[in-house]
Amino acid sequence: MYLGIDIGTSAVKLVCAQGDRILATSSVAMETSSPRPGWSEQHPDQWWQATCEAMAQLAAQVMLSDVKAIGLSGQMHGAVLLGRDMRPIRPAILWNDSRATPECDELRAAQPQIGQIAGVLPLPGFTAPKIAWLKRHEPGTYARLAHILLPKDYVGLRLHGELATDTSDAAGTMWLDQASRSWHAGIAEATNVMLDWLPPVFDGHAVFGSVTAQAAAETGLRPGIPVVAGGGDAATGAISLGATEPGRGFISLGTSGQLFVADRRYKPNPDRYVHAFAHTLPDRWYQMAAMLNGARPISWIGGQLGLSAAEVVALAETVSRDRVPIFLPYLTGERSPLGDPHIRACFFGLEDSTTRADICRSVVEAIAFCFADAAQSFGDTIDSLPELSAIGGGSRSDLLLGLIATVIGKPIVRSDDADSGPAYGAARLAACADGALGLSDLGLQPPTTDRFEPTEMAALPDRLDKFRKLYAAVSTLS
Structure with a gap:
C-alpha cells in the first residue's frame, strides 16, 4: 500500500492506493490569510497539523503500518522561508499572492531572456520575485533567511528531516533552467537569492x-518508510491520469485551474503566458495554462x-434563459493567458429580475470561459489531442x-476518483520508487x-464574446 499526500490550498488530501485501486482517502480543510489587499498566506505549520489530522482519519480506514512508501x-x-534552524521565519507567501508585481518588472529587465530560460515570463505568483520583495519590504526577515522550500517540501522536511524538491516544483519557482533542469545562477542573483538557499533537485x-521517529510519533506512520520527491500538483495530477507522453492532456479544476499538455520536448511560449515546465519524470516536459x-x-x-458548492451548481443547472449576467471570475488577478495581477472580479448585466440561480x-459559465481563453492561448498545440481528461473537485460537476x-x-x-488526482499521482510515484510500478506504467491512462x-x-458563443469584451473594458480601470 502506498500513501500520497497533497498539500492543497483549501485542504490537505491523503490517498492510500494499491495498484490501480484507491483504498482510502482523507481530507482536512485549511484557511488562507489575506492580511492586505493582494496578499495570500498560510503558515507552514498549518500544513503539518492538517497532515497529522488527515493521517488520523486515514488510520480509521487502513493500517498505516502497511504503507510501503510515501509520495x-x-x-x-x-515561498516557504526558513532560518538556519529550518523553522519558518514568517508565513508562506502563496501562488495567488500579487504583492511582488514591481519586482517582476525589474526581474524581466535584469534577465531579458527569462521567458526562454524559465519557461514563462515573471509573474508575482512565482517564488523568485517574492524574495526580491522580501528584501525590499522586510529586510529583517530577509536577513534571517537560510533556506527556501516549496509547500510540499516543508511537509517532507517534517517527515524525513531533509531539504529537497523535485524538478516539477522547482520548475515553478522561476529559478530553474528548464532545459538543463538545474538552478540558474543569473536568475537567483537577480532576485537576491544565494544558490545554497535552494534545495537539491530530484526526479519525482x-x-x-x-x-523519522519523531514524525512517526506525530503521524502514526511506521518509522523508516521511504519518502519520494513527488511533484507539484499539476505534475502529480498528470501522473494520476497517465499524462506523461505526447498527445496526452487534461484540465484541473481545483482552487486554481490548469490546462496541461505533456511533451517530450521543451517548448517555451512565454508571450502567451503558457508555462513550459519540466515534468516530475526524467526527459519529459509539459505546457500548461x-x-x-x-x-x-x-x-x-x-x-x-x-x-455549498454542490448547491451552487444545482441552482446553475436550473437556468436556461439568456438574461444571465456576465461574471469576470478574477478574484485574485489572473495568470494565463492574461498575465494581469491587477484585474479583479465583477458582474455585468445585473437586473431587477436577476435571481440567485442566475x-x-x-459564475459557473465564467470558469468555462477562462478555459476557452486558455485553450486559445495554446494555438494549434491541442488540436491533435483526441480528448482532455478532468481532475479536481470541480470535475464532479457535469x-x-x-x-x-x-x-x-x-x-x-x-474517471472514477477524479477529485483525488494529485494525491493519487503522488502515491503512484511512491509505488514506482518501491518497484511496484515502472516508469512506463505511470503513462497508463485510467478507464x-x-x-x-x-x-x-x-x-x-455570444456570451463568451461579451466575456472577453468585458475584460478588455474593465482591465483599463484596474
Missing part, C-alpha cells in the same frame, strides 16, 4: 529520505449566498465539464466513466 504533492510556487520517483481562478469562484459565491449560472467541452471544442472525459462532447448551446 508528496502540493500547491506550487509558494527518487527516494531522498525516510520517516495556469489560471488563478479554477473552481474557487464556485465556493466563493457559495460563501456569499450561504450555499448569479450561480454566470454542467461545468459540459460547458468547458463546448467552449473549447474538445471532448472532456472523467473513463463519463464523456462530455461539445454541443450546441444557444447564446453561449
Whole structure:
C-alpha cells in the first residue's frame, strides 16, 4: 500500500492506493490569510497539523503500518522561508499572492531572456520575485533567511528531516533552467537569492529520505518508510491520469485551474503566458495554462449566498434563459493567458429580475470561459489531442465539464476518483520508487466513466464574446 499526500490550498488530501485501486482517502480543510489587499498566506505549520489530522482519519480506514512508501504533492510556487534552524521565519507567501508585481518588472529587465530560460515570463505568483520583495519590504526577515522550500517540501522536511524538491516544483519557482533542469545562477542573483538557499533537485520517483521517529510519533506512520520527491500538483495530477507522453492532456479544476499538455520536448511560449515546465519524470516536459481562478469562484459565491458548492451548481443547472449576467471570475488577478495581477472580479448585466440561480449560472459559465481563453492561448498545440481528461473537485460537476467541452471544442472525459488526482499521482510515484510500478506504467491512462462532447448551446458563443469584451473594458480601470 502506498500513501500520497497533497498539500492543497483549501485542504490537505491523503490517498492510500494499491495498484490501480484507491483504498482510502482523507481530507482536512485549511484557511488562507489575506492580511492586505493582494496578499495570500498560510503558515507552514498549518500544513503539518492538517497532515497529522488527515493521517488520523486515514488510520480509521487502513493500517498505516502497511504503507510501503510515501509520495508528496502540493500547491506550487509558494515561498516557504526558513532560518538556519529550518523553522519558518514568517508565513508562506502563496501562488495567488500579487504583492511582488514591481519586482517582476525589474526581474524581466535584469534577465531579458527569462521567458526562454524559465519557461514563462515573471509573474508575482512565482517564488523568485517574492524574495526580491522580501528584501525590499522586510529586510529583517530577509536577513534571517537560510533556506527556501516549496509547500510540499516543508511537509517532507517534517517527515524525513531533509531539504529537497523535485524538478516539477522547482520548475515553478522561476529559478530553474528548464532545459538543463538545474538552478540558474543569473536568475537567483537577480532576485537576491544565494544558490545554497535552494534545495537539491530530484526526479519525482527518487527516494531522498525516510520517516523519522519523531514524525512517526506525530503521524502514526511506521518509522523508516521511504519518502519520494513527488511533484507539484499539476505534475502529480498528470501522473494520476497517465499524462506523461505526447498527445496526452487534461484540465484541473481545483482552487486554481490548469490546462496541461505533456511533451517530450521543451517548448517555451512565454508571450502567451503558457508555462513550459519540466515534468516530475526524467526527459519529459509539459505546457500548461495556469489560471488563478479554477473552481474557487464556485465556493466563493457559495460563501456569499450561504450555499455549498454542490448547491451552487444545482441552482446553475436550473437556468436556461439568456438574461444571465456576465461574471469576470478574477478574484485574485489572473495568470494565463492574461498575465494581469491587477484585474479583479465583477458582474455585468445585473437586473431587477436577476435571481440567485442566475448569479450561480454566470459564475459557473465564467470558469468555462477562462478555459476557452486558455485553450486559445495554446494555438494549434491541442488540436491533435483526441480528448482532455478532468481532475479536481470541480470535475464532479457535469454542467461545468459540459460547458468547458463546448467552449473549447474538445471532448472532456472523467474517471472514477477524479477529485483525488494529485494525491493519487503522488502515491503512484511512491509505488514506482518501491518497484511496484515502472516508469512506463505511470503513462497508463485510467478507464473513463463519463464523456462530455461539445454541443450546441444557444447564446453561449455570444456570451463568451461579451466575456472577453468585458475584460478588455474593465482591465483599463484596474
